[in-house]
Amino acid sequence: MTLSTSLQALDLDDSIQLEQDGSILYLWLNRPESRNAMNLNMVNAIQQVFAAIRNDLSIRAVIIRGEGGTFCAGGDIKDMATLRVEAANVGSLQPYVDFNRRFGAMLEQVEAAPQTVVVILEGAVLGGGFGLACVSDVAISRDNAQFGLPETGLGVIPAQIAPFVLKRIGLTQARRLALLGMRFEGHTALSVGVVHQIAHNEIELEQALQETIQHIKRAAPEASRVTKVLLHRALNEPLSDLLDDAAQQFAQAVGGTEGQEGTMAFIQKRLPNWTDES
The missing domain is CATH 1.10.12.10 (Lyase 2-enoyl-coa Hydratase, Chain  A, domain 2)
Incomplete structure (x- = not known):
C-alpha cells in the first residue's frame, strides 16, 4: 500500500525500509549484513520517520523489526572509528558526545510517539537494540532471541540506554543486567519484564503480531x-x-x-x- 502522505516526502537511505498496511506502519531495520547494527544514518532515518508521523492520525501503530532474522546488535563499531578521527581532528571529545546523545534523542522520540509501538524481537537484541525494545509499548520475542547489555565488557557504558532500561524493568534487574553484561534468551526477558509475549517459532510469532494488531484496531x-x-x-x-x-x-x-x-x-x-x- 502507498505510504501515508506524511512519509512520502522523506528522503531516507536504505538503512531502514517502510511498508504500510492501512493504519499500520512497518519499519524494518535494514542492515542485515551487520545484524542491523545502528549507525548514524539509521538513527537519523528513524528520527525522521517518527517526526513525520507525530501528528499523522491515519497511522495507529508502528511495527519495528529487523531484516535478516535479527532485530539489532547494538551500535555500529565502525562509527566509533570515524568518531575517533573526528575527535582527533577537532581536539575534543564532542563528536562522541553528539553521536551518543543523538541516539538517546531517538529513543525519546520513539517512546513519546502517540502511536502504539510494537517491536518484533528475533536474533540479537543487544545494546542499542535492547534500548529500542525498552521504549516499545508491546514487545513480542522469539524464545531464542539473544538479549544483553554488553557495553561494560567493551569498556564503555550504556549511557543513553540505561534510563530507559531502568524505567522498563526497575533498578533491581537493571543493575544486574547492566553490570554483569550477561546474555539471556526470551524467557528470561519475559520474566524480568522486557518483553510481553514469547513465540516458539515463526508461525507463532506472526500469529502473535496479527493478534496484537487486531487489538490495536479495536481500541x-x-x-x-x-x-x-x-x-x-x-x-x-x-x-x-x-x-x-x-x-x-x-x-x-x-x-x-x-x-x-x-x-x-x-x-x-x-x-x-x-x-x-x-
Missing part, C-alpha cells in the same frame, strides 16, 4: 493516544494534579465522538466504526 484511536500520554505522565507528575486533569480528559472522552460511538456500539452489539480500515 479507539484518540483514546489510545490520550491514554499513552497519561501513562507516561503518571511517572513524573504529582498524583492529585494528574488525577484532576485525567478526570477532565475522561469527561471529554465520554462526551466526544469516540465515547458516543463506543457506547452506541456496545448497546447495539456491533463493532465501533474505528475498527474499519479505510
Whole structure:
C-alpha cells in the first residue's frame, strides 16, 4: 500500500525500509549484513520517520523489526572509528558526545510517539537494540532471541540506554543486567519484564503480531493516544494534579465522538466504526 502522505516526502537511505498496511506502519531495520547494527544514518532515518508521523492520525501503530532474522546488535563499531578521527581532528571529545546523545534523542522520540509501538524481537537484541525494545509499548520475542547489555565488557557504558532500561524493568534487574553484561534468551526477558509475549517459532510469532494488531484496531484511536500520554505522565507528575486533569480528559472522552460511538456500539452489539480500515 502507498505510504501515508506524511512519509512520502522523506528522503531516507536504505538503512531502514517502510511498508504500510492501512493504519499500520512497518519499519524494518535494514542492515542485515551487520545484524542491523545502528549507525548514524539509521538513527537519523528513524528520527525522521517518527517526526513525520507525530501528528499523522491515519497511522495507529508502528511495527519495528529487523531484516535478516535479527532485530539489532547494538551500535555500529565502525562509527566509533570515524568518531575517533573526528575527535582527533577537532581536539575534543564532542563528536562522541553528539553521536551518543543523538541516539538517546531517538529513543525519546520513539517512546513519546502517540502511536502504539510494537517491536518484533528475533536474533540479537543487544545494546542499542535492547534500548529500542525498552521504549516499545508491546514487545513480542522469539524464545531464542539473544538479549544483553554488553557495553561494560567493551569498556564503555550504556549511557543513553540505561534510563530507559531502568524505567522498563526497575533498578533491581537493571543493575544486574547492566553490570554483569550477561546474555539471556526470551524467557528470561519475559520474566524480568522486557518483553510481553514469547513465540516458539515463526508461525507463532506472526500469529502473535496479527493478534496484537487486531487489538490495536479495536481500541479507539484518540483514546489510545490520550491514554499513552497519561501513562507516561503518571511517572513524573504529582498524583492529585494528574488525577484532576485525567478526570477532565475522561469527561471529554465520554462526551466526544469516540465515547458516543463506543457506547452506541456496545448497546447495539456491533463493532465501533474505528475498527474499519479505510
